[in-house]
Amino acid sequence: MVSEEERHAVAVRNAWKRYSLKSVILKGLNMTVAEGSIYGLLGPSGCGKTSLLSCIVGVRQLDFGTIDLSVSKRIEVGFMPQDITLHKEFTLSEVFHFYGAIYGLSKDEIKSRGQQYIALLEIPSDDRFIGNCSGGQQRRISLAVTLLHDPKLLILDEPTVGVDPVLCANIWEHFVYLVRELKKTIIITTHYIEEAKNANRIGLMRGGILLAEEPPNGLMMRYNADSLEDVFLKLSSKQTLVEGGGGTEFFPPKTPNQPTLREEAIFKMNRFKAQMIKNINWTKRNLPVTLFVICLPAVLLYLMCHLNDVKTGDLPISINKPLAIVNDEVDDCYADRPRLLKLLKNCKPTKPFSCRYVDYMQRSLRTLDFDTEEAAVEAVRRSRSHGVLYFPKNFSQHLMSRVKEQTDATAAALDGSVITVRLDMSEFSKTVVVVQKLSALIIELIQDICEECGYQREMASIPITIEEGIYGLSEVLYTFVPAYFGSVAFYTTTMFTSSSIVMERASGIFERTKIAGLTMFEIIVAHIVVQVIVMTLQNALSFTVLYAIFDNPMRGSMALAWLIVSLNELTGMVFGFFLSVIIREETNVTYACIGTVLTLFMLTGVIWPTEGIHSLLQLSSSLLPVKYSSEAFMNVAIRGYGATKLAVLKGLVAPIVAMLALISLSMVAVKLKLGSYD
Numbered sequence: 274m275v276s277e278e279e280r281h282a283v284a285v286r287n288a289w290k291r292y293s294l295k296s297v298i299l300k301g302l303n304m305t306v307a308e309g310s311i312y313g314l315l316g317p318s319g320c321g322k323t324s325l326l327s328c329i330v331g332v333r334q335l336d337f338g339t340i341d342l343s344v345s346k347r348i349e350v351g352f353m354p355q356d357i358t359l360h361k362e363f364t365l366s367e368v369f370h371f372y373g374a375i376y377g378l379s380k381d382e383i384k385s386r387g388q389q390y391i392a393l394l395e396i397p398s399d400d401r402f403i404g405n406c407s408g409g410q411q412r413r414i415s416l417a418v419t420l421l422h423d424p425k426l427l428i429l430d431e432p433t434v435g436v437d438p439v440l441c442a443n444i445w446e447h448f449v450y451l452v453r454e455l456k457k458t459i460i461i462t463t464h465y466i467e468e469a470k471n472a473n474r475i476g477l478m479r480g481g482i483l484l485a486e487e488p489p490n491g492l493m494m495r496y497n498a499d500s501l502e503d504v505f506l507k508l509s510s511k512q513t514l515v516e517g518g519g520g521t522e523f524f525p526p527k528t529p530n531q532p533t534l535r536e537e538a539i540f541k542m543n544r545f546k547a548q549m550i551k552n553i554n555w556t557k558r559n560l561p562v563t564l565f566v567i568c569l570p571a572v573l574l575y576l577m578c579h580l581n582d583v584k585t586g587d588l589p590i591s592i593n594k595p596l597a598i599v600n601d602e603v604d605d606c607y608a609d610r611p612r613l614l615k616l617l618k619n620c621k622p623t624k625p626f627s628c629r630y631v632d633y634m635q636r637s638l639r640t641l642d643f644d645t646e647e648a649a650v651e652a653v654r655r656s657r658s659h660g661v662l663y664f665p666k667n668f669s670q671h672l673m674s675r676v677k678e679q680t681d682a683t684a685a686a687l688d689g690s691v692i693t694v695r696l697d698m699s700e701f702s703k704t705v706v707v708v709q710k711l712s713a714l715i716i717e718l719i720q721d722i723c724e725e726c727g728y729q730r731e732m733a734s735i736p737i738t739i740e741e742g743i744y745g746l747s748e749v750l751y752t753f754v755p756a757y758f759g760s761v762a763f764y765t766t767t768m769f770t771s772s773s774i775v776m777e778r779a780s781g782i783f784e785r786t787k788i789a790g791l792t793m794f795e796i797i798v799a800h801i802v803v804q805v806i807v808m809t810l811q812n813a814l815s816f817t818v819l820y821a822i823f824d825n826p827m828r829g830s831m832a833l834a835w836l837i838v839s840l841n842e843l844t845g846m847v848f849g850f851f852l853s854v855i856i857r858e859e860t861n862v863t864y865a866c867i868g869t870v871l872t873l874f875m876l877t878g879v880i881w882p883t884e885g886i887h888s889l890l891q892l893s894s895s896l897l898p899v900k901y902s903s904e905a906f907m908n909v910a911i912r913g914y915g916a917t918k919l920a921v922l923k924g925l926v927a928p929i930v931a932m933l934a935l936i937s938l939s940m941v942a943v944k945l946k947l948g949s950y951d
């Protein structure tokens with residue numbers, strides 16, 4: 274134990290901690306670390322050393338017990354986690370500057386201290402990317418980062434793993450120097466038990482308690498052992514006998530300890546700047562991801578607008594297979610002309626009408642002649658043709674009678690002037706196109722015949738005229754654009770936010786920077802700034818595609834449309850924060866983002882108008898802010914509505930309501946520790 278006159282740097286009293294009912298890690302552990310000493314915390318893998326250290330630095334809380342530190346500010350503590358937890362895509366100097374700036378060091382201080390540790394820890398001095406350093410080098414860089422701000426209390430979780438014996442000895446020499454000359458306190462965990470003989474005191478941990486806590490020599494003498502290893506083995510077997518290898522049923526009522534370190538000011542410029550620079554560097558280093566986020570909506574909108582740009586009313590769907598023609602009227606379109614001239618005296622037909630109809634078809638469709646209907650149907654079955662058109666005998670004559678005699682036309686004329694069509698209807702969009710074309714062409718043919726035979730062309734028209742729309746009928750496909758834009762932009766911002774946070778947290782960087790003093794508020798504000806920059810570029814590109822490259826309608830205020838899109842994207846960002854609270858793994862967050870965008874496509878009218886979906890889905894759709902944003906955008910763009918119209922107002926208010934709801938849900942999720950392993 275620490276004597277009366279010694280001051281303690283760390284005092285852990287009656288510490289209890291468990292992760293689950295079965296996984297009790299600390300069982301009333303007591304630990305005392307004297308100020309100005311090296312404390313070697315030893316124990317088998319999985320005994321809870323890291324858990325104990327994380328409680329000391331305040332990453333986790335004890336379920337019961339107290340931790341008392343002689344220091345109270347984060348800057349007085351240097352924590353080296355067991356994992357590397359450094360940005361692999363940053364250079365050594367960038368990492369030094371990031372942590373140095375968080376601790377408020379000047380550039381000169383960072384440089385000179387950085388050089389000192391590069392020399393001491395034999396770190397490559399060519400400022401290469403961390404990811405290009407070996408595992409051992411990365412660990413030494415991690416140690417250098419921990420030492421950089423010259424803290425009073427150093428907590429080092431296995432700092433010498435992967436370090437060669439000579440360098441290891443140098444590192445220990447430096448630790449001894451820090452303690453003796455600079456009065457620092459060091460807690461160090463290691464699996465190399467023998468190296469711990471340099472420590473002033475050893476704590477041997479097993480089964481949730483410290484089996485012994487003494488100077489190394491004292492331990493060896495007391496247990497009559499030649500090495501620390503022997504002491505540990507003796508103590509371990511003793512404990513196993515006492516415990517019978519079993520655990521304890523008792524666990525005190527949960528009363529979490531007070532935070533060990535004082536909370537930092539919520540916002541400090543130096544820390545915010547460090548985080549901002551880090552975020553900007555991250556964005557630059559991960560350029561493919563950033564470009565993906567910036568360009569994806571614009572690229573998709575470009576492709577969609579290209580579809581819209583077909584103003585002829587034709588859908589740009591190619592019918593790649595020919596239509597099979599079975600013509601019982603004629604064998605040879607030209608040979609039959611004299612007979613036809615005789616029949617249709619004053620009309621001077623150039624070809625039999627069946628042949629002319631096929632000519633019209635060939636402007637946009639391919640045809641293939643067959644002798645029998647059976648052969649043509651077989652061609653469709655074998656996927657060589659899209660459908661069969663059958664012209665009956667005397668088609669021209671009957672069609673002429675139908676046109677000329679109108680109400681007096683005989684049943685034979687009416688029946689004989691019908692083209693029978695049988696299509697492969699398995700592909701919906703192709704079927705729509707073919708039916709639309711065939712119907713339009715027969716009307717055109719009859720109109721032409723009327724004209725040639727001296728009748729009024731209009732007689733063959735369908736008596737209805739669809740005039741130019743009051744709103745947007747000519748841009749009917751444009752109505753999908755806002756929902757498409759809204760869904761994709763929501764997705765990209767959600768993905769950008771959630772994946773960058775989850776990635777940092779999974780690599781342990783998040784935790785390390787928080788221990789260094791960065792607050793959640795600074796992290797969030799810095800992220801919002803970068804996100805807004807990315808969002809602005811994304812929108813600029815998308816609006817260029819919509820309104821500069823393509824001539825899409827924008828009858829209302831462009832600024833209002835921009836505001837609607839931005840609010841929607843900010844909601845995507847907040848949703849990203851929410852996902853990062855409830856999901857821990859990177860892959861799962863990716864699945865969640867993909868699931869989100871597909872759901873949005875289904876429920877916001879991208880794939881199918883919302884009016885056409887099941888009533889239950891309509892209800893879900895009405896809960897999605899993207900739906901209101903999309904409708905508002907469309908009303909501004911096509912109807913020219915202003916912000917006071919209800920449809921637009923909904924698009925402005927819904928994202929704000931959604932953001933508030935998501936923030937509240939995130940806070941609840943944090944309280945309930947959803948998505949946390951603790």
Ligand SMILES: Nc1ncnc2c1ncn2[C@@H]1O[C@H](COP(=O)(O)OP(=O)(O)OP(=O)(O)O)[C@@H](O)[C@H]1O
Pocket residue numbers: 292293296298316317318319320321322323324325355950951
């Ligand atoms: N977040 C967590 N949730 C559930 N169990 C956990 C969690 N973190 C650690 N554990 C478990 O707690 C036990 C102690 O883990 P800890 O990392 O503290 O051990 P350690 O002594 O540091 O091990 P090592 O020497 O291998 O690093 C292990 O069995 C581990 O699986």
